[in-house]
Structure formats: C-alpha cells, structure tokens
Amino acid sequence: MPTYDDDLRLAHVLADAVEPTTTSRFKAADLVVTSKPDLSPVSDADLTAEELIRTQLKRTRPRDAVSGEEYETTGHGPRRWVIDPIDGTKNFVRGVPVWATLIGLVVDDKPVLGMVAAPALNRRWWAAVGSGAWTGRSLSSAKRIAVSKVSRVADASLSYGDFGDWSKIGRREELLSLMDDCWRTRAYGDFWSHMLVAEGAVDIAPEPELAVHDMAAIIPIVEEAGGRFTGLDGKDGPWSGNGVSTNGLLHAEVLARLGQDAANQLPIG
Structure with missing residues (x-):
C-alpha cells in the first residue's frame, strides 16, 4: 500500500x-x-x-x-x-x-x-x-481520534447543516423522523459535523447537497477514524452530490431511513 x-x-x-x-x-x-x-x-x-x-x-x-x-x-x-x-x-x-x-x-x-x-x-x-x-x-x-461505539439510534447524537436543503430533495420528513428518534440533535454544520463524527462526539452527520470539494478532504479523516462516509445512495466517495458520515455501526440504518434516489437529481462536482 x-x-x-x-x-x-x-x-x-x-x-x-x-x-x-x-x-x-x-x-x-x-x-x-x-x-x-x-x-x-x-x-x-x-x-x-x-x-x-x-x-x-x-x-x-x-x-x-x-x-x-x-x-x-x-x-x-x-x-x-x-x-x-x-x-x-x-x-x-x-x-x-x-x-x-x-x-x-x-x-x-x-x-x-x-x-x-x-x-x-x-x-x-x-x-x-x-x-x-x-x-x-x-x-x-x-x-x-476514533469514532464512537454507539450502536443504537436512540443513543445517537446527530448533527446537520441547513435544514431547508432537505426539502429540496424531498427527504425533510425522513430527516425529522430520524432526528426524533435520536438522543440528541444539533446543527453544528459544514465540516465540523463530520469532524465531530471522527472524534466520537457525534454519531451521525447527513447533508443533502454537497460538492466534491466539500467532501474530498473529509472522507479520509472519517474513514481512518473508523467511520463510514457515503452518498445518501450508499455509494462510496464524494461523487453522489450529497453525503452522510457515521460511526459505521449506524450507517446501514441511517441509509435505510434517509437513502433515496434524490442523489441523482443533484449536480455532481
């Protein structure tokens, strides 16, 4: 390597x-x-x-x-x-x-x-x-640094960015439902949400609209800390037009609840 x-x-x-x-x-x-x-x-x-x-x-x-x-x-x-x-x-x-x-x-x-x-x-x-x-x-x-070991959404802390952007991709209600089920939600926003995931202070950080330059530097940090970063479509890398970072343990459930075809409606790059 x-x-x-x-x-x-x-x-x-x-x-x-x-x-x-x-x-x-x-x-x-x-x-x-x-x-x-x-x-x-x-x-x-x-x-x-x-x-x-x-x-x-x-x-x-x-x-x-x-x-x-x-x-x-x-x-x-x-x-x-x-x-x-x-x-x-x-x-x-x-x-x-x-x-x-x-x-x-x-x-x-x-x-x-x-x-x-x-x-x-x-x-x-x-x-x-x-x-x-x-x-x-x-x-x-x-x-x-390393991600958390939180394994239940009910125990998870979620950080998000601009809430209004979720309406653009038709996933506002899905995000609200996930937030309601989390232990804590805060809007730290931008890069900081994902760095807090890498540190283990936050467990879930979804964003509905991102460019490649928003994600390229973040992904190695989250992944080397033991977490996962994908598009909301579940694809690895910064190419989906949106993204979500988690501690890995919660990733499948988060994608099941927020994942959608809306990534195909967003510009890439």
Missing part, C-alpha cells in the same frame, strides 16, 4: 501558508463579498486563499492536477488535489468562527488524504490512508 507521509506534511505546509490570509480577513471591516452565479457568497479571502494553495502546489507537485471551489481544474493524471479554501463561507462573512480550509488528495478517484484546518477554532484534523486520523494544532501536537 502506498504511503502519503510526504503529501501529508505538504498539506500542513499548505495550511500554514494560507492561515495568515484567512485569519487576517476574518472579521475584517473591508472584506469584499460578492455572489457567485448560484447566489452563494464568495469573499476576497476565498479567492486569495485558493490562489496561494494552487501556487504552492504548482511548485511542489507540478505533475498533479488541482481542482477547487473557486477556479477551474488544472492539469490531469491519477493524482488530484481538491481544495475548498474556506468551507463555511457564510459563517466566515458573518463572523462565525466555524469555517475551515479543506485540502484533499484524490488518487485514481479515491480520496486518500485529508486536511481540515480551522484556525478560528484553533484546531486541525488530518488523515491519510493507512496512517490513522489525528487532531491538534500541528504534527508535533497530535492526538489520534
């Missing part, structure tokens, strides 16, 4: 490089925010952060492809870095500290490495296939 230790060290370097830009623009009075064609917000920090990461990758991994939220894919080949410069832009522009830079590596269409750097929370989470899942501020201050 190939190892990705050098790539993981590079992911930390990339996170270090972009952090001054994102943190300095967070809550900045002159932050520039515009709307993309899909009406989602994008800030000058999003654009600058992705440009910085792409520049570093062009120098250090010139043979690798790069795709991101804000710019077109460059390069081609079996290795592709997938970047979300600021996951949680709506939080970022409103001064909510739940946002992160997501850096993923996909090899032969399989996510093999993930870095989630959330400087406003003073946390990072990272993993590579075969290396386990970790959290901390740096490689030198890392703690290994």
Whole structure:
C-alpha cells in the first residue's frame, strides 16, 4: 500500500501558508463579498486563499492536477488535489468562527488524504490512508481520534447543516423522523459535523447537497477514524452530490431511513 507521509506534511505546509490570509480577513471591516452565479457568497479571502494553495502546489507537485471551489481544474493524471479554501463561507462573512480550509488528495478517484484546518477554532484534523486520523494544532501536537461505539439510534447524537436543503430533495420528513428518534440533535454544520463524527462526539452527520470539494478532504479523516462516509445512495466517495458520515455501526440504518434516489437529481462536482 502506498504511503502519503510526504503529501501529508505538504498539506500542513499548505495550511500554514494560507492561515495568515484567512485569519487576517476574518472579521475584517473591508472584506469584499460578492455572489457567485448560484447566489452563494464568495469573499476576497476565498479567492486569495485558493490562489496561494494552487501556487504552492504548482511548485511542489507540478505533475498533479488541482481542482477547487473557486477556479477551474488544472492539469490531469491519477493524482488530484481538491481544495475548498474556506468551507463555511457564510459563517466566515458573518463572523462565525466555524469555517475551515479543506485540502484533499484524490488518487485514481479515491480520496486518500485529508486536511481540515480551522484556525478560528484553533484546531486541525488530518488523515491519510493507512496512517490513522489525528487532531491538534500541528504534527508535533497530535492526538489520534476514533469514532464512537454507539450502536443504537436512540443513543445517537446527530448533527446537520441547513435544514431547508432537505426539502429540496424531498427527504425533510425522513430527516425529522430520524432526528426524533435520536438522543440528541444539533446543527453544528459544514465540516465540523463530520469532524465531530471522527472524534466520537457525534454519531451521525447527513447533508443533502454537497460538492466534491466539500467532501474530498473529509472522507479520509472519517474513514481512518473508523467511520463510514457515503452518498445518501450508499455509494462510496464524494461523487453522489450529497453525503452522510457515521460511526459505521449506524450507517446501514441511517441509509435505510434517509437513502433515496434524490442523489441523482443533484449536480455532481
């Protein structure tokens, strides 16, 4: 099995490089925010952060492809870095500290490495296939993480994102039913829900609408922590247009209750 230790060290370097830009623009009075064609917000920090990461990758991994939220894919080949410069832009522009830079590596269409750097929370989470899942501020201050052992929905904690998005795929009532049966529900949202699953603090985190750049970095962390991440259609990987992470023990039941054909109605990528 190939190892990705050098790539993981590079992911930390990339996170270090972009952090001054994102943190300095967070809550900045002159932050520039515009709307993309899909009406989602994008800030000058999003654009600058992705440009910085792409520049570093062009120098250090010139043979690798790069795709991101804000710019077109460059390069081609079996290795592709997938970047979300600021996951949680709506939080970022409103001064909510739940946002992160997501850096993923996909090899032969399989996510093999993930870095989630959330400087406003003073946390990072990272993993590579075969290396386990970790959290901390740096490689030198890392703690290994693992999912929970909760085996009943009645004992489970569920975290979700934008509740209104469930109506778009016709699964609002199914989600409500699952939430009613859970021990606890909270809307931590975005990357944080899935990182809490990886840490064992949350057991179920479903999202009805996701892009590849939202998922590529998250999947290796959840899976290396012992959990599962699939589309709501049960397919592995970040290709279904939506996703759900669980501790693994609850995955089959969650899919049985939320799984549907709506994934085919959502755009992929």
